[in-house]
Amino acid sequence: MERLECLVKKLKKNEHHITIIIALILTGLILLLSNASAIDVFVNPVHSPNGAVLLIVDGMGSSYIYPEFVPYDLDGNELGKANLSNIISISESGTRVLDVRAPQPSTTPGHSVLTTGYSKANEDTVGEMITIFDVVRKHDYICMAVMQKGDFEEMRAEQDAILFDASHSIREPLIALDYKLSCPNDVVELMQEWQNNSLLEEKEGVERYIAYNEWAIGASDAIASFMCENHPDQKFLLTVNVGAVDLAGHYFGSEQYLYVIEGLDRDIYGLYKTCSESNLIFIIKADHGMAFDRTEIGREVGGHASEKYAKTLETQRVPLIINGPNIRKDIISGIYGQEDVAPTLLSGLDIMEVLPCSDGDIIPVKEYANLRVIVGSPTEVVVLQKGDVSVASASGDYITFFGLVPYNYTILVSSHEEHINLRSDQIVELHISRADHRMIIATMMISVVMVVGLLAIWKIMRE
Ligand SMILES: [Zn+2]
Incomplete structure (x- = not known):
């Protein structure tokens, strides 16, 4: 009981510091999560049914x-x-x-x-x-x-x-x-x-x-x-x-x-x-x-x-x-x-999901095709046509490009190139070892801020 009262006193004394540290940690978490969220890119308008x-x-x-x-x-x-x-x-x-x-x-x-x-x-x-x-x-x-x-x-x-x-x-x-x-x-x-x-x-x-x-x-x-x-x-x-x-x-x-x-x-x-x-x-x-x-x-x-x-x-x-x-x-x-x-x-229906037990394929009946690119860590993904013409790009680790014209494309992630023949919706998973450097540095910096924040709180509580 005494220890608990003592801890409450310490926390009250350092209220100002703790507020700042918690704010930093939350910002770090939001930044990390925002990089990891699903991103939808509409390359052309799509007419999804109801x-x-x-x-x-x-x-x-x-x-x-x-x-x-x-x-x-x-x-x-x-x-x-x-x-x-x-x-x-x-x-x-x-x-x-x-x-x-x-x-x-x-x-x-x-x-x-x-x-x-x-x-x-x-x-x-x-x-x-x-x-x-x-x-x-x-x-x-x-x-x-x-x-x-x-x-x-x-x-x-x-x-x-x-x-x-x-x-x-x-x-x-x-x-x-x-x-x-x-x-x-x-x-x-x-x-x-x-x-x-x-x-x-x-x-x-x-x-x-x-x-x-x-x-x-x-x-x-x-x-x-x-x-x-x-x-x-x-x-x-x-x-x-x-x-x-x-x-x-x-x-x-x-x-x-x-x-x-x-x-x-x-x-x-x-x-x-x-x-x-x-x-x-x-x-x-x-x-x-x-x-x-x-x-x-x-x-x-x-x-x-x-x-x-x-x-x-x-x-x-x-x-x-x-x-x-x-x-x-x-x-x-x-x-x-x-x-x-x-x-x-x-x-x-433009639902980009694979039926869990299906051994069937999508028959190319749609006017366009959607492409989902999943990469190991937040990275810039560029979709190229005819070798070098950029059709669309976005940064993230789970990106869906809607409304692509069925065609041959190259997916460019860092220096890795993946060639695909896009005739119907496709999900491409790439495990790129060398992700975008800027993203790696940003992620590392956010992680350092969070670790320092947590150490500071731990120190205050031990004092
Ligand atoms: Zn029957």
């Missing part, structure tokens, strides 16, 4: 909708193709990736690959906090979903709110709603209204299948429009699965399968228009395709997961059509994988 709608058309193979492909059944007979207008015009105003392969052509693994960017993902992987939902949430997004298939428990747990068909039945759908407090109240109320699915009333046969999809598209359009109107500053990711194309393929054969795709094509335009008018990315995707086999009695049966179907191109090749304020108009050839979709979507 969010995204990811539409997964269950079982829609690109063989049946892309003009470049011809679908065949398992015996090699040529099959028909869907007669489309909206999906074609939507693809013409954005980027269409020609050949994207589903590594696991089945619904649950397909959705797991799509949302983790990992080609071997399953539902357990989705439960491991490594999905695109976990990443965007760190960037203040909310995640919502309308799903008729692919809505397994781990997928539902990733959403702030999800409308899903708990019965997985077009005959008797049972639309359920799971939500968390993180989803705005008025959005929950809107979703509750959409639990009532009146579109199916008096619809039978394949028309009922088309109406089933129409409900999911309508609910998604209503949610996206409502968010943009009533929560314009809240970024969001809306995942949609329409289930009837897949089911029509399984139960009715290829003609009705194509008929349901054509119905979806008619109903899809409103959702696309909402996205394009509201600065949102809109992606048309599928979890897997569909192959057809003719039985002995001449009836066609569709499938995708079992071995004889899974090995076909009709099952493996899935569409990827992406539109957005920062997305190019292009057709991209070359073979890509389903695991590339999640990294590509993050890039479209």
